[in-house]
Amino acid sequence: MFKKNKIKTIDKPVEQCAVFGVTCDDIGYSVSKLLYDGLIALQHRGQESTGVSLYHTGGNGIFTYKKKGLVSKVLNKKKLSQLWGNVGIGHNRYATTGSTEFSSHHYIQPFHFKNNDMEFSFAFNGTIPVYDNIKQKMDDMGRIFITNTDTEVMAQLIASIAQGTEDWVEVLKVASHFLEGSYSLILLTNEGDIYAMRDPLGFKPLCIGELKTEKRNLYFIASESCAMDAVGGTLIRDVKPGEIVHLSHQKDIHTEMIIKSKTTARCQFEYVYFARPDSIIDGISVANARLNMGIHLARNDPLLKDPEFKKNAIVVPVPDSGRSASVGYAKESGLPYVEGLMKNRYVWRTFIMPGQLKRDAAVKEKLNPIRSVIEGRDVVLIDDSIVRGTTTRQIISLIRAVGAKSVNVRISCPPVLSACYMGIDFPTSDELIAGKSIRLFGENYVEEIRKQIGADSLLYQRLEDLLSSIGMTENQLCLACLTGRYPLERIQHLADSENAIKMNR
Numbered sequence: 001m002f003k004k005n006k007i008k009t010i011d012k013p014v015e016q017c018a019v020f021g022v023t024c025d026d027i028g029y030s031v032s033k034l035l036y037d038g039l040i041a042l043q044h045r046g047q048e049s050t051g052v053s054l055y056h057t058g059g060n061g062i063f064t065y066k067k068k069g070l071v072s073k074v075l076n077k078k079k080l081s082q083l084w085g086n087v088g089i090g091h092n093r094y095a096t097t098g099s100t101e102f103s104s105h106h107y108i109q110p111f112h113f114k115n116n117d118m119e120f121s122f123a124f125n126g127t128i129p130v131y132d133n134i135k136q137k138m139d140d141m142g143r144i145f146i147t148n149t150d151t152e153v154m155a156q157l158i159a160s161i162a163q164g165t166e167d168w169v170e171v172l173k174v175a176s177h178f179l180e181g182s183y184s185l186i187l188l189t190n191e192g193d194i195y196a197m198r199d200p201l202g203f204k205p206l207c208i209g210e211l212k213t214e215k216r217n218l219y220f221i222a223s224e225s226c227a228m229d230a231v232g233g234t235l236i237r238d239v240k241p242g243e244i245v246h247l248s249h250q251k252d253i254h255t256e257m258i259i260k261s262k263t264t265a266r267c268q269f270e271y272v273y274f275a276r277p278d279s280i281i282d283g284i285s286v287a288n289a290r291l292n293m294g295i296h297l298a299r300n301d302p303l304l305k306d307p308e309f310k311k312n313a314i315v316v317p318v319p320d321s322g323r324s325a326s327v328g329y330a331k332e333s334g335l336p337y338v339e340g341l342m343k344n345r346y347v348w349r350t351f352i353m354p355g356q357l358k359r360d361a362a363v364k365e366k367l368n369p370i371r372s373v374i375e376g377r378d379v380v381l382i383d384d385s386i387v388r389g390t391t392t393r394q395i396i397s398l399i400r401a402v403g404a405k406s407v408n409v410r411i412s413c414p415p416v417l418s419a420c421y422m423g424i425d426f427p428t429s430d431e432l433i434a435g436k437s438i439r440l441f442g443e444n445y446v447e448e449i450r451k452q453i454g455a456d457s458l459l460y461q462r463l464e465d466l467l468s469s470i471g472m473t474e475n476q477l478c479l480a481c482l483t484g485r486y487p488l489e490r491i492q493h494l495a496d497s498e499n500a501i502k503m504n505r
């Protein structure tokens with residue numbers, strides 16, 4: 001059975017976690033401030049809770065501190081001054097507002113495992129959608145679970161494999177055979193070593209960095225390379241799909257490929273929306289990929305063939321998600337790029353709110369159209385995706401209210417048709433405006449979406465142009481939410497059976 005550990009309440013797909021780790025060969029140096037800096041840079045991947053585990057060479061094992069709240073709140077100056085260790089890992093977690101069970105302290109990562117035989121701390125980004133069978137086996141072995149999460153199942157699995165061995169690479173290698181899903185994980189041992197592993201299809205990003213000074217050598221592991229910049233480090237490279245990395249404060253980096261797949265399934269949404277534009281993922285600049293998406297949209301836009309339209313049109317991004325693509329569109333089309341929507345940056349988490357009325361109010365609170373630049377103009381409004389369509393409809397009506405001549409929506413990703421089972425908080429296909437419309441209206445579904453959101457015209461990115469913008473092939477990316485074809489067989493069965501149930505309703 002698929003464990004839904006979220007309440008689906010959003011109008012944007014939401015990444016659920018970030019991981020960050022650091023080792024330092026200078027045992028007189030504490031890495032707690034670096035953990036803070038790295039986690040702050042990764043705050044966009046999870047805002048519900050923050051946690052860190054630290055190890056001090058020569059000390060008494062691992063110390064873990066975790067709490068609900070943003071990094072700046074949980075790891076305040078006073079707390080940071082109390083956290084000491086030359087090795088550490090950290091985690092940011094996203095959980096949907098309203099889900100009390102899954103917001104409890106037990107669900108916050110890192111997950112600190114300790115019994116008479118062993119101790120380690122563990123955190124991951126991703127999801128193991130079907131883990132009942134592994135949990136059942138662990139139950140049969142007498143393991144006691146305190147949560148109902150894939151995180152604890154993974155930790156218990158690792159602990160049971162690690163019984164009687166200190167070869168952590170072998171432990172993770174064996175664990176990977178049981179884990180079907182998406183995971184970029186980091187593990188801190190009670191010898192002060194960090195191990196990291198990326199799943200064989202590479203759904204979630206993970207990279208390694210370093211900082212070498214006269215006094216000390218530091219190695220980092222992070223969900224995104226922007227965290228390396230934040231700590232003054234240099235990106236070495238991405239962890240390859242199916243690779244285990246060992247970072248030691250005493251030695252160096254050791255890596256081992258455990259499974260080399262012919263195909264990979266890196267989440268396309270990292271490039272479209274989740275990742276920070278200043279990150280480089282699997283060798284590709286996220287900012288460049290988004291710029292290319294805007295260029296492709298402009299090349300395919302039939303409205304740009306009309307000289308009268310071009311004379312009066314402006315390109316307006318939905319802040320911040322549509323910005324990079326808007327720059328590309330404006331560059332290719334020759335139209336002026338205009339910041340026509342003022343964003344109130346003090347309103348937090350606009351799109352992650354329960355209930356439609358609250359979301360509508362939040363959009364108004366967060367975005368205000370600028371009449372002086374919009375009135376009388378043909379607006380080309382650019383965003384990364386349309387999920388439920390409610391936020392897009394609201395933004396369009398705000399723009400119309402200040403006198404736009406027309407509002408033409410351009411979306412840098414193809415229509416989102418299917419749910420994600422790989423660790424992204426996503427509405428079900430029934431709630432996705434494109435998923436619902438394609439079932440009801442067949443091939444005319446884009447026109448139906450246009451009517452529902454109230455746009456004068458609507459253009460989505462073509463799949464082949466998305467691939468070309470990112471610079472990867474269908475065999476390298478997960479495109480399941482766009483195509484309904486899931487890269488894991490078990491997930492495909494799950495999606496097919498859920499769809500069959502819906503069709504029979």
Ligand code: SF4
Binds near residue numbers: 479
């Ligand atoms: S289904 Fe979509 S959001 Fe989920 S991992 Fe695949 S590409 Fe990413």
